[in-house]
Amino acid sequence: MRPIATTRIAAGIPTGRLAVWWVVASEIVIFGGLLVSYIMHRLARPEFAEQAAHTNVWLGGFNTFVLLTSSLSAVLAHKAAVGGDGPKAAKLLYATCGGAVTFLVVKAFEWTAEITHGYTITSSTFWSFYYTAAGLHALHVIAGAVIMLIVAETAKRNLELHRVELIGIYWHFVDIVWIFLFPLLYIAK
Amino acid sequence: MSEHAEHAEHEVSYVKVWAILLCLLVVSILGPFVGIKLVTLITAFGIAIVKAYLVAKNFMHLNIEPRYAVYLLVTMLVFMLLLFAGSAPDIMKREGRNWVKPAVHAEAQAPAHH
Amino acid sequence: MAESIPADATHGHDDHHHAEQSFWSKYVFSTDHKMIAMQYMFTGMAMGLIGGFMAYVFRMQLAFPGIDVPGYGTVTPGDYNALITNHGAIMIFWVAMPVLIAAFGNYLIPLMVGCDDMVFPRINRLSYQIFLLSAVVLIISLFVPGGGFGGAWTAYPPLSAKAEYSLTGLGASFWLVAVALEFVAFLLGGINFVTTAMNSRAPGMKIFDIPIVVWTIVVASILFMASVGPLIAGAVMLFMDQNIGTAFFDPDKGGDPILWQHLFWFFGHPEVYVVLLPAMGITADIMCVFARKKMFAYKTFVYTMFGTGVLSFTVWAHHQFVAGIDPRMANIFTVTTLLISIPIAEMCFIYIATLYGGSIRLTTPMLWALAFVAEFLIGGVTGIFLGASGADIYFHDTYFVLAHFHYTFFPIAIIGTFAGFTYWFPKMFGKMMNETLGKIHFWGTIIPFNCIFIPLFILGGAGQHRRIYNFQHYPELAGADMQDLRIFATTSLLVMLAFQLVFFYNCFISWNKKQKDAGKNPWNANTLEWTAESPPPHGNWPELPTVYRGPYEYSVPGREEDYFPQNVPS
Numbered sequence: 001m002r003p004i005a006t007t008r009i010a011a012g013i014p015t016g017r018l019a020v021w022w023v024v025a026s027e028i029v030i031f032g033g034l035l036v037s038y039i040m041h042r043l044a045r046p047e048f049a050e051q052a053a054h055t056n057v058w059l060g061g062f063n064t065f066v067l068l069t070s071s072l073s074a075v076l077a078h079k080a081a082v083g084g085d086g087p088k089a090a091k092l093l094y095a096t097c098g099g100a101v102t103f104l105v106v107k108a109f110e111w112t113a114e115i116t117h118g119y120t121i122t123s124s125t126f127w128s129f130y131y132t133a134a135g136l137h138a139l140h141v142i143a144g145a146v147i148m149l150i151v152a153e154t155a156k157r158n159l160e161l162h163r164v165e166l167i168g169i170y171w172h173f174v175d176i177v178w179i180f181l182f183p184l185l186y187i188a189k
Numbered sequence: 190m191s192e193h194a195e196h197a198e199h200e201v202s203y204v205k206v207w208a209i210l211l212c213l214l215v216v217s218i219l220g221p222f223v224g225i226k227l228v229t230l231i232t233a234f235g236i237a238i239v240k241a242y243l244v245a246k247n248f249m250h251l252n253i254e255p256r257y258a259v260y261l262l263v264t265m266l267v268f269m270l271l272l273f274a275g276s277a278p279d280i281m282k283r284e285g286r287n288w289v290k291p292a293v294h295a296e297a298q299a300p301a302h303h
Numbered sequence: 304m305a306e307s308i309p310a311d312a313t314h315g316h317d318d319h320h321h322a323e324q325s326f327w328s329k330y331v332f333s334t335d336h337k338m339i340a341m342q343y344m345f346t347g348m349a350m351g352l353i354g355g356f357m358a359y360v361f362r363m364q365l366a367f368p369g370i371d372v373p374g375y376g377t378v379t380p381g382d383y384n385a386l387i388t389n390h391g392a393i394m395i396f397w398v399a400m401p402v403l404i405a406a407f408g409n410y411l412i413p414l415m416v417g418c419d420d421m422v423f424p425r426i427n428r429l430s431y432q433i434f435l436l437s438a439v440v441l442i443i444s445l446f447v448p449g450g451g452f453g454g455a456w457t458a459y460p461p462l463s464a465k466a467e468y469s470l471t472g473l474g475a476s477f478w479l480v481a482v483a484l485e486f487v488a489f490l491l492g493g494i495n496f497v498t499t500a501m502n503s504r505a506p507g508m509k510i511f512d513i514p515i516v517v518w519t520i521v522v523a524s525i526l527f528m529a530s531v532g533p534l535i536a537g538a539v540m541l542f543m544d545q546n547i548g549t550a551f552f553d554p555d556k557g558g559d560p561i562l563w564q565h566l567f568w569f570f571g572h573p574e575v576y577v578v579l580l581p582a583m584g585i586t587a588d589i590m591c592v593f594a595r596k597k598m599f600a601y602k603t604f605v606y607t608m609f610g611t612g613v614l615s616f617t618v619w620a621h622h623q624f625v626a627g628i629d630p631r632m633a634n635i636f637t638v639t640t641l642l643i644s645i646p647i648a649e650m651c652f653i654y655i656a657t658l659y660g661g662s663i664r665l666t667t668p669m670l671w672a673l674a675f676v677a678e679f680l681i682g683g684v685t686g687i688f689l690g691a692s693g694a695d696i697y698f699h700d701t702y703f704v705l706a707h708f709h710y711t712f713f714p715i716a717i718i719g720t721f722a723g724f725t726y727w728f729p730k731m732f733g734k735m736m737n738e739t740l741g742k743i744h745f746w747g748t749i750i751p752f753n754c755i756f757i758p759l760f761i762l763g764g765a766g767q768h769r770r771i772y773n774f775q776h777y778p779e780l781a782g783a784d785m786q787d788l789r790i791f792a793t794t795s796l797l798v799m800l801a802f803q804l805v806f807f808y809n810c811f812i813s814w815n816k817k818q819k820d821a822g823k824n825p826w827n828a829n830t831l832e833w834t835a836e837s838p839p840p841h842g843n844w845p846e847l848p849t850v851y852r853g854p855y856e857y858s859v860p861g862r863e864e865d866y867f868p869q870n871v872p873s
Contacts, residue, residue: 005499005502011255013502033566037551040562068207069207124557125551129551132539132540
């Protein structure tokens with residue numbers, strides 16, 4: 001039922017992948033807008049840096065490790081899909097989802113600790129940005145994990161294997177956003 | 190599909206890239222302990238840029254993608270720089286010729302301790 | 304860019320038979336780009352009626368302050384603010400964008416590039432559903448306790464963030480959610496337009512064989528996708544300020560209201576080019592057909608369009624000249640703003656050069672296209688005054704600004720729509736519209752339009768302030784006591800609204816089984832959509848076309864006919 005339109009490649013990149021690049025481009029400016037706003041405050045107000053000292057760099061670092069590893073399993077899933085091995089790709093995608101869940105669980109603990117210590121979203125502008133940026137990122141992690149599960153379920157049966165790469169690209173983007181969030185939110189001067 | 194040798198190479202490469210990323214992560218966490226602001230800046234943000242580059246190039250395969258995909262993404266980043274450049278003169282100041290931000294001044298005087 | 308022209312199956316959907324579709328799957332849950340286009344078109348036009356009604360009400364209040372407006376009642380200050388806020392938001396987000404980009408884009412792009420549907424039909428359907436939801440949420444926002452949001456379409460905090468200032472706290476949150484949903488809908492839709500135009504072109508259709516209207520809609524979608532991000536971030540922040548008590552924009556607690564302004568206008572300025580470009584594209588295609596002439600400097604037009612798009616990201620703070628921004632930045636933004644008038648002027652010159660020496664046929668679509676250029680020029684020229692920060696210090700927040708942007712937005716949203724609609728009506732509905740009624744509607748819209756807004760330039764020049772519901776109460780903000788001009792403007796609006804009935808009547812009698820069929824190509828045009836049936840079936844063609852030349856080969860010397868369709872082998 002796929003239209004012929006979807007199968008044409010006049011621009012040199014298969015349609016699905018081309019679309020994912022556009023999605024990534026529009027997400028860059030969404031996170032970019034938020035982070036530019038944060039960076040302007042962070043650079044101009046030393047008080048921000050003081051607040052940043054209260055974030056947990058070890059948990060943040062661990063989460064960075066988790067996401068980097070999940071990116072590895074995502075790209076290995078792509079390699080498996082390219083080789084035609086749907087079930088293996090699905091397994092690796094499940095592992096990536098496992099990474100996502102780990103990330104979210106750690107974040108839940110982290111936030112609980114911070115909130116009980118009195119650092120809520122309304123405590124100061126720094127904390128407002130902190131929860132908003134990390135929260136928006138976490139929403140993208142959740143959405144990515146859900147889509148990844150759906151792709152994995154289909155890939156298991158060796159169907160729609162090209163989608164493994166597509167969700168992988170999105171996942172790497174989510175990883176890159178965190179690569180920048182980590183120093184911005186956790187590493188105090 | 191015909192590049193089996195390349196595939197084997199790629200598999201080693203992915204894990205190698207991951208290992209490099211982890212090393213960089215460790216460096217970026219340890220950087221602030223040196224105590225010098227410039228070192229922290231480089232290890233925190235310089236490394237972030239390198240890590241992002243490695244992920245984009247090797248995991249997202251932007252190195253073999255048609256060039257215009259890279260141009261598209263870089264253009265978005267340039268627009269973000271533009272946003273920064275156009276807004277920073279207002280947002281990063283705490284007072285102008287005819288105005289002040291009293292709350293920001295107060296924050297500087299007595300930072301909130303929780 | 305590697306141009307792979309695959310030897311694909313050009314056969315459409317003749318290899319599987321569609322069971323007779325139910326009403327729901329054919330009209331409501333369709334994934335066919337043409338049906339989705341119609342859904343966007345009619346929703347957009349319905350919202351246009353609502354936005355127009357709002358204009359009627361507040362113009363009646365301005366002309367006859369305190370009056371009991373027929374069909375509405377008394378206009379309180381809160382009512383007035385909600386009316387102007389939602390008139391602006393509706394016209395831009397729920398009329399101009401859905402009609403010009405989503406409706407025309409959805410309808411035309413697959414047909415003009417020669418494929419059978421958009422690349423992601425189900426995402427296409429989803430984008431319309433989200434858009435419809437956004438319209439519903441907006442309408443709901445008008446009726447929640449407290450009333451519709453009254454903080455102007457620009458929603459500056461702290462007014463928009465604090466319910467105790469705006470008095471419309473709940474309405475403000477609903478409004479913001481509606482806008483956010485609309486953005487998501489257009490992000491999804493935009494991906495379809497760009498990817499289809501890039502990848503799904505017919506074999507033989509190279510980059511510069513693409514009709515201008517496809518170019519402009521695609522570039523508009525790209526501009527939208529690249530610019531809306533910061534405002535989405537800002538909307539999330541504003542929503543939290545409104546409802547959770549964060550202080551992103553609250554100066555009392557360390558926030559910065561100017562941050563919202565920068566985030567808003569960083570999107571807000573490219574947004575006007577997002578709506579302008581499709582209208583310019585429609586105008587260009589119509590002019591070529593009815594001047595029987597190839598487009599003058601087609602490639603230059605495309606490059607200029609890219610240049611305008613990029614430049615549009617460098618001018619935004621001209622909306623903030625008097626907001627207290629750094630005056631040195633104001634200087635920079637003045638320069639960039641004045642610079643951006645050059646490529647647009649160049650595109651207008653290209654129009655004129657296209658017409659020059661042509662064999663002009665003054666059909667209704669052509670009249671609309673010509674009017675677009677004439678009226679938009681007035682809007683553009685008056686923008687120069689506003690782009691110069693020195694002059695803007697006087698003009699900002701006066702009716703001069705209002706008249707300027709109506710002289711740009713009205714040609715874009717209304718004239719552009721009527722141009723496209725009257726031109727493609729035969730393709731969409733299979734019948735011709737009545738030319739006489741079309742011309743009556745045209746003049747009955749254009750003349751009153753000028754009669755509404757030229758007085759507003761005069762009022763603005765005299766210093767009349769925007770967003771004031773009753774100048775009797777605030778005479779010092781009125782500039783001068785020119786109540787006659789206000790009454791004249793309102794009366795002209797009533798006349799213009801009355802003439803829209805002619806348009807609806809024309810649609811009603813034209814779209815009628817008893818009318819003569821329009822045939823495939825009533826205008827003798829070159830582009831691919833005119834080779835399909837009128838209206839095209841699901842899948843558009845039984846066999847997808849191949850392209851042999853560009854879209855503007857009119858009056859080619861040596862040919863018997865004065866047009867040379869793209870799909871005809873030499």
